[in-house]
Amino acid sequence: MKKMMSGNEAIARGAYEAGCTVAAAYPGTPSTEILENIATYKGIYSEWAPNEKVAMEVACGASIAGSRSLCAMKHVGVNVAADPLFTIAYEGVNGGLIMVSADDPGMHSSQNEQDNRLFAPHAKVAMIEPSDSQEAKDFIKAAFEISEKFDTAILFRVTTRICHSKGLVELNEREEVGVKEYKKDVKKYVMIPGHARIKHYEVEERLAKLQEYSNNCPLNRIEWGDKKIGIITSGISYQYAKEVFGDKASYLKIGLSYPLPDKMIKKFAKTVDKVYVIEENEPYLENFVKALGIECIGKEFIPVCGELNPDIIRRALTKTEEKKLYSIDVKVPSRPPVLCPGCPHRGIFYAVSKYKDVIATSDIGCYTLGMMEPLNVADTVICMGAGFSAGIGFQKAAMMGGRKDKIFGFMGDSTFFHSGITGLIDAVYNNSPMVAVILDNSITAMTGHQENPGTGKTLMGEVAQVVDIEKIVKAVGIKEENIRIVDPYNLEQTEKAVKEAHEATEPFVIITKQPCALIKEVLKKRAGLHCKIDQDKCKKCKACIRTGCPAIAYKNGQVVIEKSMCNGCTLCKQVCKFDAIERVGE
Amino acid sequence: MTKSILFVGVGGQGIILASKILTEGLVKFGYDVKMSEVHGMAQRGGSVTTQVRFGEKVYSPLIGYGEADVLVAFEKVEAARWTNYLKEGGTMVINDYEIYSLPVLIGKEEYPQDVIEKISDKIEHVKVFKAAEIAESLGNIKVQNIVLLGALIKALGLENLDWASVIKDVLPEKMHEINIKAIEAGMNI
Ligand SMILES: Cc1ncc(C[n+]2csc(CCOP(=O)(O)OP(=O)(O)O)c2C)c(N)n1
Numbered sequence: 133m134k135k136m137m138s139g140n141e142a143i144a145r146g147a148y149e150a151g152c153t154v155a156a157a158y159p160g161t162p163s164t165e166i167l168e169n170i171a172t173y174k175g176i177y178s179e180w181a182p183n184e185k186v187a188m189e190v191a192c193g194a195s196i197a198g199s200r201s202l203c204a205m206k207h208v209g210v211n212v213a214a215d216p217l218f219t220i221a222y223e224g225v226n227g228g229l230i231m232v233s234a235d236d237p238g239m240h241s242s243q244n245e246q247d248n249r250l251f252a253p254h255a256k257v258a259m260i261e262p263s264d265s266q267e268a269k270d271f272i273k274a275a276f277e278i279s280e281k282f283d284t285a286i287l288f289r290v291t292t293r294i295c296h297s298k299g300l301v302e303l304n305e306r307e308e309v310g311v312k313e314y315k316k317d318v319k320k321y322v323m324i325p326g327h328a329r330i331k332h333y334e335v336e337e338r339l340a341k342l343q344e345y346s347n348n349c350p351l352n353r354i355e356w357g358d359k360k361i362g363i364i365t366s367g368i369s370y371q372y373a374k375e376v377f378g379d380k381a382s383y384l385k386i387g388l389s390y391p392l393p394d395k396m397i398k399k400f401a402k403t404v405d406k407v408y409v410i411e412e413n414e415p416y417l418e419n420f421v422k423a424l425g426i427e428c429i430g431k432e433f434i435p436v437c438g439e440l441n442p443d444i445i446r447r448a449l450t451k452t453e454e455k456k457l458y459s460i461d462v463k464v465p466s467r468p469p470v471l472c473p474g475c476p477h478r479g480i481f482y483a484v485s486k487y488k489d490v491i492a493t494s495d496i497g498c499y500t501l502g503m504m505e506p507l508n509v510a511d512t513v514i515c516m517g518a519g520f521s522a523g524i525g526f527q528k529a530a531m532m533g534g535r536k537d538k539i540f541g542f543m544g545d546s547t548f549f550h551s552g553i554t555g556l557i558d559a560v561y562n563n564s565p566m567v568a569v570i571l572d573n574s575i576t577a578m579t580g581h582q583e584n585p586g587t588g589k590t591l592m593g594e595v596a597q598v599v600d601i602e603k604i605v606k607a608v609g610i611k612e613e614n615i616r617i618v619d620p621y622n623l624e625q626t627e628k629a630v631k632e633a634h635e636a637t638e639p640f641v642i643i644t645k646q647p648c649a650l651i652k653e654v655l656k657k658r659a660g661l662h663c664k665i666d667q668d669k670c671k672k673c674k675a676c677i678r679t680g681c682p683a684i685a686y687k688n689g690q691v692v693i694e695k696s697m698c699n700g701c702t703l704c705k706q707v708c709k710f711d712a713i714e715r716v717g718e
Numbered sequence: 719m720t721k722s723i724l725f726v727g728v729g730g731q732g733i734i735l736a737s738k739i740l741t742e743g744l745v746k747f748g749y750d751v752k753m754s755e756v757h758g759m760a761q762r763g764g765s766v767t768t769q770v771r772f773g774e775k776v777y778s779p780l781i782g783y784g785e786a787d788v789l790v791a792f793e794k795v796e797a798a799r800w801t802n803y804l805k806e807g808g809t810m811v812i813n814d815y816e817i818y819s820l821p822v823l824i825g826k827e828e829y830p831q832d833v834i835e836k837i838s839d840k841i842e843h844v845k846v847f848k849a850a851e852i853a854e855s856l857g858n859i860k861v862q863n864i865v866l867l868g869a870l871i872k873a874l875g876l877e878n879l880d881w882a883s884v885i886k887d888v889l890p891e892k893m894h895e896i897n898i899k900a901i902e903a904g905m906n907i
Contacts, residue, residue, distance in 0.1 A: 240756045293780060297752055372777070374777040443782020443785060458802060458804050463828070463830060465828065465829055466819065466827060467763070467765040468821070470819075472762060472763065498762065501762065686823070
């Protein structure tokens with residue numbers, strides 16, 4: 133049977149068919165649907181881990197115990213999980229072990245554009261790259277086999293256009309491989325220096341064997357066409373190259389991309405007149421080809437920055453006439469993503485925006501959007517967890533420089549569990565009088581509503597113990613009198629907490645508690661509610677518009693609230709000095 | 719020949735569902751199909767696109783500048799934002815519908831009033847209509863995405879295929895009737 137599947141669905145299907153029994157991930161675009169789909173298959177234990185390092189370690193432990201195991205994450209997640217990756221590379225596996233890295237060329241929803249192919253040689257693990265959904269499924273199976281055969285973890289590298297493009301996939305049955313026997317073997321699984329020194333030699337031997345295999349493996353193949361041009365490529369770039377050159381070129385399509393097939397590349401290059409290397413972002417293949425002493429054309433024409441597409445390749449490498457492009461002479465207004473109408477994050481940002489001396493060290497999640505006009509609450513965003521720890525650094529530097537900046541750090545519930553707790557411990561331990569704001573909307577919202585340790589449910593839909601944020605905050609040593617728990621829909625309460633936090637001289641925590649407005653049950657509960665403007669009372673001061681709610685507009689000389697968008701959070705009503713807004717539909 | 723279709727609009731307008739129905743239909747009728755969408759910021763009111771390419775054998779899921787045979791805009795300034803993706807001689811299907819972005823709402827930027835006139839001046843094949851009104855007259859404004867899909871299918875010359883059966887394959891039963899009416903309404907514009 134054939135089915136249209138995204139790359140992520142196909143990876144999940146591949147794991148199922150290959151007999152994978154344990155899978156873990158932390159969500160992150162474009163990887164999230166891999167685990168969401170794995171969770172729909174029987175026979176695989178799957179979980180959301182609090183962060184990528186934990187997910188990778190769960191997969192490592194499961195592999196050693198004998199399971200075919202997989203973990204998945206977005207590219208920046210591999211940075212977080214790099215520590216276990218670099219050492220499991222020495223230990224090798226028992227059951228096959230795959231780490232899926234979903235990179236985001238073009239940064240559709242990411243803070244950087246790192247090319248994680250570079251991790252494979254650095255960590256010394258084998259790497260596999262599919263170039264469509266069918267291969268995503270097939271290569272996962274091959275990856276488990278290679279992992280077990282060569283005793284290595286596999287970096288399975290995909291990109292946004294593999295993850296989120298759909299193509300036809302042939303489905304097969306699951307192969308039941310069970311959970312292998314575990315035999316205690318401290319020289320293999322206990323990486324003390326004495327064992328690791330021996331292991332490092334084994335790793336080098338393993339890589340040499342893998343390189344031999346790479347030269348003969350079906351994942352690397354040559355497609356002969358016209359021999360004037362020979363294209364070396366991998367991943368989605370292969371599709372773009374095929375689209376542009378069709379059979380007017382020959383292709384060396386690489387699926388096992390670390391170690392690279394040196395002999396195959398040499399043979400291919402000898403047979404064609406000219407070698408092009410077509411790849412997105414870093415010159416990973418190109419550097420290798422050049423190191424083999426082969427002349428090739430690559431990054432001098434194909435950009436390092438941004439996502440590729442066939443059009444870019446065509447203009448870079450072929451002589452084509454400039455196409456006529458339509459352009460319309462209107463100034464198109466920008467349409468940036470914004471906090472939704474009724475978003476519970478809005479209240480605290482509104483309250484903090486009134487303080488001009490505040491430095492806001494923010495973090496990654498829906499609440500990053502507090503940075504947008506008209507709220508403008510964010511001075512820094514670096515990576516998950518930095519919302520608190522960069523705040524501490526900022527505060528210490530300000531102190532050293534004799535400045536009086538007041539630091540507010542922001543972080544969502546999922547981000548707090550991910551890597552915020554250690555920052556908060558630092559604030560207590562090293563006594564930073566910063567304000568740590570935890571925006572608890574009871575969900576991992578930005579990535580499309582995943583459960584997390586605070587939501588009381590697991591990925592597999594089971595009821596879980598709620599990990600209590602307030603208790604953590606107290607346990608790390610924030611004093612009772614320095615903690616405020618507020619409903620961000622209640623502006624008076626929120627403003628009072630912000631004022632007290634602003635005056636505090638010790639580490640201070642505000643927890644805002646109100647579930648995301650898009651959670652199904654919330655939508656249902658608030659379905660009838662909305663706010664309405666009494667046009668007779670409205671003085672058109674636009675204070676309500678300055679909350680940045682996209683449901684409120686100034687149209688044809690009137691301020692109006694779009695009923696279908698509003699959920700009756702009443703923030704606008706609370707900022708109206710003329711009592712012109714009421715909530716209806718109770 | 720491979721055909722390329724670009725859907726553009728705003729998060730929450732049902733673009734992904736419309737392109738899914740199109741894709742499933744094209745597969746059912748024997749084409750090789752690739753579809754690409756970008757998730758992530760979609761629900762936060764940002765500009766959203768999906769791309770569908772179909773033919774005998776399709777490699778790239780992506781469309782470059784000047785390569786879309788049909789551009790379907792669910793919101794009218796989005797049509798202008800993405801115009802440079804339309805192929806010379808290609809068709810634009812435009813929903814005469816406005817969604818103000820936040821910079822417009824807070825008065826930092828202006829929503830242009832004459833977008834459709836300006837597009838029609840430059841581009842020969844433009845089909846403009848109010849999908850929201852048609853959907854409302856059918857009983858649910860939410861099916862405006864399917865009305866637009868119907869108009870797209872007509873623009874592709876694929877209206878003779880059995881799209882009602884595709885709707886039945888993809889959607890739950892209680893939604894069949896109104897969506898079939900919507901797709902037909904779109905094909906009859
Ligand atoms: C290391 C890393 N992993 C994953 C992501 C993807 N990501 C961005 S925001 C986010 C979750 C934010 O959830 P939460 O902190 O609860 O805030 P919310 O979106 O609910 O406001 C995730 C998983 C990332 N940017 N970096």
